[in-house]
Amino acid sequence: MASGTREEFDHPVVEWIDSRLPIFTMLQKEYGVFPTPKNFNYFWNFGAIAMVMLMIMILTGIILAMHYTADTKLAFDSVERITRDVNGGWLLRNIHMNGASFFFIAVYIHMFRGIYYGSYKRPRELLWILGVVIFLLMMATAFIGYVLPWGQMSLWGATVITNLFSAIPFIGDQIVTLLWGGFSVDNPTLTRFFALHYLLPFVIFAVVFLHIWALHITGSNNPLGIDVKGPQDTLPFNPYYTYKDMFGIVVFMVIYSLFIFYMPDSLGHPDNYIPANPLVTPPHIVPEWYFLPFYAILRAITFNMNLYMLAGLAMLAVFMVEFIWRHNPKYLNKSQGVALALIGSALALFGLIGDANQGWAIPLTAAENAPIPAKLGGVLAMFGSIGLLVILPWLDNHPIRSARFRPYFRVFVILFTVSVCILGYAGSQPADKVYLSMCVDSAQACAEHGASHGAEHAAEAKMLKFDNTMLAQAFTGFYFLFFLIILPLLSRFEKGKELPVSIHQAVLDKQKKAGA
Amino acid sequence: MSADVKTENKHDGETRRDFMQILAAAFGGLGGIAALLPLINSLNPAKDTLALATVEVDVSDVPVGQSKTVMWRGKPVFIRHRTEEEIKSAADVDVHSLTDKQSDDQRVQKPEWLVVVGVCTHLGCIPQGQKPSENHGDYGGWFCSCHGSQYDTSGRIRKGPAPKNLHVPPYEFVSDTTIKIG
Numbered sequence: 001m002a003s004g005t006r007e008e009f010d011h012p013v014v015e016w017i018d019s020r021l022p023i024f025t026m027l028q029k030e031y032g033v034f035p036t037p038k039n040f041n042y043f044w045n046f047g048a049i050a051m052v053m054l055m056i057m058i059l060t061g062i063i064l065a066m067h068y069t070a071d072t073k074l075a076f077d078s079v080e081r082i083t084r085d086v087n088g089g090w091l092l093r094n095i096h097m098n099g100a101s102f103f104f105i106a107v108y109i110h111m112f113r114g115i116y117y118g119s120y121k122r123p124r125e126l127l128w129i130l131g132v133v134i135f136l137l138m139m140a141t142a143f144i145g146y147v148l149p150w151g152q153m154s155l156w157g158a159t160v161i162t163n164l165f166s167a168i169p170f171i172g173d174q175i176v177t178l179l180w181g182g183f184s185v186d187n188p189t190l191t192r193f194f195a196l197h198y199l200l201p202f203v204i205f206a207v208v209f210l211h212i213w214a215l216h217i218t219g220s221n222n223p224l225g226i227d228v229k230g231p232q233d234t235l236p237f238n239p240y241y242t243y244k245d246m247f248g249i250v251v252f253m254v255i256y257s258l259f260i261f262y263m264p265d266s267l268g269h270p271d272n273y274i275p276a277n278p279l280v281t282p283p284h285i286v287p288e289w290y291f292l293p294f295y296a297i298l299r300a301i302t303f304n305m306n307l308y309m310l311a312g313l314a315m316l317a318v319f320m321v322e323f324i325w326r327h328n329p330k331y332l333n334k335s336q337g338v339a340l341a342l343i344g345s346a347l348a349l350f351g352l353i354g355d356a357n358q359g360w361a362i363p364l365t366a367a368e369n370a371p372i373p374a375k376l377g378g379v380l381a382m383f384g385s386i387g388l389l390v391i392l393p394w395l396d397n398h399p400i401r402s403a404r405f406r407p408y409f410r411v412f413v414i415l416f417t418v419s420v421c422i423l424g425y426a427g428s429q430p431a432d433k434v435y436l437s438m439c440v441d442s443a444q445a446c447a448e449h450g451a452s453h454g455a456e457h458a459a460e461a462k463m464l465k466f467d468n469t470m471l472a473q474a475f476t477g478f479y480f481l482f483f484l485i486i487l488p489l490l491s492r493f494e495k496g497k498e499l500p501v502s503i504h505q506a507v508l509d510k511q512k513k514a515g516a
Numbered sequence: 517m518s519a520d521v522k523t524e525n526k527h528d529g530e531t532r533r534d535f536m537q538i539l540a541a542a543f544g545g546l547g548g549i550a551a552l553l554p555l556i557n558s559l560n561p562a563k564d565t566l567a568l569a570t571v572e573v574d575v576s577d578v579p580v581g582q583s584k585t586v587m588w589r590g591k592p593v594f595i596r597h598r599t600e601e602e603i604k605s606a607a608d609v610d611v612h613s614l615t616d617k618q619s620d621d622q623r624v625q626k627p628e629w630l631v632v633v634g635v636c637t638h639l640g641c642i643p644q645g646q647k648p649s650e651n652h653g654d655y656g657g658w659f660c661s662c663h664g665s666q667y668d669t670s671g672r673i674r675k676g677p678a679p680k681n682l683h684v685p686p687y688e689f690v691s692d693t694t695i696k697i698g
Contacts, residue, residue: 163639181560181562181565182589183590184590188559188565278587278591279592281643281661284661358613361612368615374677432664
């Protein structure tokens with residue numbers, strides 16, 4: 001940043017500093033004249049908005065930490081004291097707890113922007129991966145932060161999430177004990193969570209710095225997804241985007257303020273105003289809204305992966321690598337590929353049926369011998385769903401970035417976004433909630449069942465049900481299908497629309513159209 | 517010294533110095549990892565936490581068919597005074613049809629007393645079923661409302677996502693009516 005010739009500043013103090021530490025030169029270069037594509041839409045506000053949210057969270061968090069006590073006997077009361085007795089404490093707390101939600105809103109829109117306009121593609125892969133790292137750190141920080149008030153949801157949310165690690169084979173239980181510092185989520189857990197909750201935002205800040213550094217090497221993507229070809233395609237960052245960002249931030253802050261001042265608890269869970277009680281589990285544990293899609297994926301894996309299913313999936317994976325990802329199969333010809341796919345699917349299905357019908361005792365399908373039991377499967381699927389984001393730049397290597405010029409990709413990205421929202425809904429509902437049910441028994445049994453409907457003990461009848469678990473399974477399936485099959489297929493076969501010659505030309509054409 | 521370097525230079529330009537540098541870096545790296553161990557170890561359960569590891573419970577006040585909940589290591593332990601029917605239904609189950617294959621007599625010391633850790637083996641919720649008014653699930657034992665796991669009258673997993681039976685803690689009968697857990 002300090003290399004090259006430096007232009008002198010007029011102000012003597014600024015010049016004195018800059019000649020010793022060229023911080024003003026750097027600011028001028030990176031935020032003053034920094035060439036930025038001139039066709040940004042409002043989606044490009046959300047990076048700056050997320051940055052502002054991070055600063056708000058750190059500032060309010062530091063002050064809140066001065067009033068908070070990390071001890072299971074005192075934590076709940078100290079948070080209530082912040083709300084009731086500390087001067088303006090209610091405001092600080094409302095800003096901080098709704099800030100988590102609004103930070104996630106900004107980041108989710110920012111991520112949607114990245115996917116829709118192909119911002120993760122070459123040469124911005126590392127920039128994107130750093131973003132996923134920030135997202136993971138945010139999830140860890142938010143989860144730990146929700147534990148600190150030590151209400152019922154704090155305790156039981158922490159219990160459920162830390163227990164996920166017990167699914168790790170062999171060392172899982174030791175890891176969980178190490179996380180807890182005891183035999184359950186208790187005081188040692190709370191104190192270390194507080195320390196980490198204070199630390200992680202600064203780690204996020206450091207990774208955000210790397211994220212922005214990488215951004216300033218490649219330059220920003222833009223809604224057309226084509227490269228900047230020259231100065232006619234760009235505008236200096238200041239004043240054009242400093243002001244546009246400020247406008248976006250103000251609009252965002254207005255909506256955020258509505259929540260802070262008028263409905264501060266609407267995004268939280270009322271059970272967290274009951275002090276934590278290790279003897280009573282709330283009937284329905286739900287994480288904060290921003291975790292719901294991933295929670296739904298976690299709960300969707302209700303079956304054990306036995307050897308048949310693993311073998312079948314391995315065959316399907318080989319088929320996929322050979323015929324979808326590679327443009328020319330390396331080891332197999334077409335008929336071998338078809339045979340492999342068919343046998344793989346049959347094996348996986350056979351394994352699934354064997355797992356669902358333990359009573360049939362099909363060899364090698366016993367639930368307790370499954371290499372990946374349901375619990376581990378759910379954890380793997382949940383972390384895998386985020387891991388897919390890391391390798392997204394290589395799953396989708398279509399040469400066109402922006403969905404504007406990829407008609408099929410555009411449809412699927414929108415379907416994907418909708419399906420993530422539906423997963424979020426599924427995550428918020430009880431696992432056994434029934435949406436549709438149909439009686440498939442004899443007419444008499446059905447009639448009796450219908451008559452006793454709603455009674456304590458409804459008459460038994462064979463029913464076909466579509467419940468919340470199945471909903472989550474269907475959309476979890478689509479989530480993985482989107483990344484592993486649809487994106488690689490589209491990058492091979494999708495024919496894009498004609499790209500504009502340049503950003504400048506596209507802007508001129510748009511103006512001409514508007515004028516005519 | 518310089519003569520040594522020259523002779524060893526014959527192999528792909530590798531020198532004694534390269535070897536020493538790799539060795540020094542590896543040794544420093546190992547030392548760094550070793551220095552982390554005391555930090556990580558301090559996060560393991562402390563001595564006072566471990567000291568809470570046994571409790572004695574008087575169960576003379578639990579009538580047949582009722583249950584008692586006590587805290588052990590920060591977790592609830594369910595002590596159930598089982599009825600004849602409950603013992604029979606637990607013993608009659610075909611062990612091979614179970615997810616976690618354990619017979620009832622492997623899980624109890626005295627058939628009328630069932631002692632299990634009241635933590636669902638799925639993700640750690642506390643199952644319902646300690647009070648007669650609560651949901652006992654389809655198998656007369658406990659029902660975990662978090663993700664729908666159902667346990668029978670021996671605390672064995674019968675339905676739902678939990679992989680294991682309710683854990684039986686180490687315990688002994690100090691007298692006929694006193695149990696020492698831990």
